[in-house]
Amino acid sequence: MRPTSSIFWQKADTNERMMNLNSIATENLAVVYEDNLVVNGLNMQIPQGKITAIIGPNGCGKSTVLKTVGRILKPKNGMVYLNGDDIRRLTTKEVAQKMAILPQSPQAPAGLTVGELVAYGRFPYQRGLDKLKPEDNKIIAWALEVTKLTELETTTVDNLSGGQRQRVWIAMALAQQTDLILLDEPTTYLDLSYQLEVLELLYRLNREQGRTIVMVLHDLNLAARFADYMVAIRCGNIICHGVPEEIMTTKVLRETFRIDAKIVTEPRTGRPTCISYDLIKENEPRPYMKEGAK
């Protein structure tokens, strides 16, 4: 699946050189959203070339953090660094050539075909009235191929299933040719199999092309299964960050979600999995629990 064109190899080379850098770093980040201080003093590092999952309860600020890092929201205070550069010093088109961000369930205009939407991913590279160059078309064709959408290129986006649609948006982000892709809950509203389809695609993009993936995920087990690195957030603060084994512990999940989770290692993936959990309420018997269960 690796493309043969030289441009893609170049990307891979730079990735290897910069492997040890942080792709994104925030310093003392504060964000106000609808008059609420959602994030205050956040210092977060996202490692380059890895899959990072951000988890946390509803309204904890994970989407806000993602949007601020993706310069959709302006921070009230603090800094965001993209590959070590202050993001404010880059023009928005320069940022768009380094980082793509997919919001939660984006909407395509009615009647747009898959190929046309993916072609919009070339926007950061186009000037004025430029038409798509042969090179652009090559990249679009490649993005469609990687996401297995070549057969659907001429179908309108409205006629696709949820999983296919999500793949189209990912293909658009790929056509943007960024080392870094941020995704806000890419599996929302998708069936179990489609969720896996999307995450496996992201996994392949990371492993085969060294793209840095950062995603907000609701499903803890899927996060632990696919991520190399996890960040647990509550009330705009990082509770804990590290490899899944460090995050998927009863202690961290208790602090992050206020749940009492039972964690085991899933035999098929070797990753930690939460098999059951309970709300934390001390000294209150649960009628559906077995006698003596802990």
Added chain:
Amino acid sequence: MMNQLQKNETYKRKIAFRNTAIVVGCAALLLLSFIISMNTGYTKLPPSDTLRTLFGGGTARENLILFDFRLPRIVVSILVGAGLALSGCIIQGVTKNALADPGLLGINAGAGLMVILYVLFFGAHSFLSVFTLPFLALFGAGITAGIIYVLAFKKGKGIAPLRLILTGVAVQAGLSSLTTVLVVKLADTQFDFVATWQAGSIWASNWKFVLALLPWLLLLIPYVLSKSRVLDVLNLGDDVAHSLGATVERERRRLLAASVALAASCVAVSGSISFVGLIAPHLARRLVGPRHRILLPICALAGAVLVSAADTIARMVAQPAGIPTGIMVAIIGAPYFLYLLAKSRY
């Protein structure tokens, strides 16, 4: 795999061919409407006479009818149609709302109020009016649009399209009532002028109107066409547009300003013609899809056909006075729009 790529290529070529055919078809329709329009009016000019007059062989009377009465009116209707349609297309694209039209940005109301104030103070027939009207209308529309924009703006979040539309409706209602109050104070001749203007009659068009309108369009239409890709990206929603590197709020402001200027300069010349800005983009979108590079030209053509056809019909059905074109457009447009609504999903 190769087979699929070829299939996709064939499909894309087919679409490109179809789009060209649609452009040619629209242009042909416009030409047809132009020809019919030349032959329509109070005085019957048979096609052969029209043709002869057009190429310089007409009698003084024929020359007068064709060159001084009909042609300017036809040209104005074509220009106004194209301008209003483009304006509507931009507003619908920027607000992501298919029901938005230039009227929603207070253009008709703001321009109308200015026109009435002008007539109230300077009379309906002062020498300068043809050339001052576009500026005045633009001024009124600009101020109104500015007010709506400021009211709809929320710090840190920019313009939410829905808030823009709701604010637009409210401000427009306020201005319309103010206009009504002022209309009562007008003298008879002034009232006639304003009433015809409001009904959207391409009133007594002559070449001065064409001259007053043309520079605006020559300036604005190329600008708007050059922004077609930005419009495409804005259509994907603010977040995606940001991600793709569009300066969302700035582009939206510029495009809205261009749209206001387009509509205001048209409305100043033609009077308040509504519905074109609403329907032409719908029509064009059904024909060629949502990509603005092709959508905008088709939209302009559709608008031009719509208004020039409506103007022709308006002259045909009620002679000698004629129905104001704006009303004719509404008569044709409203049922079509209801049909669209019934068929669509929102």
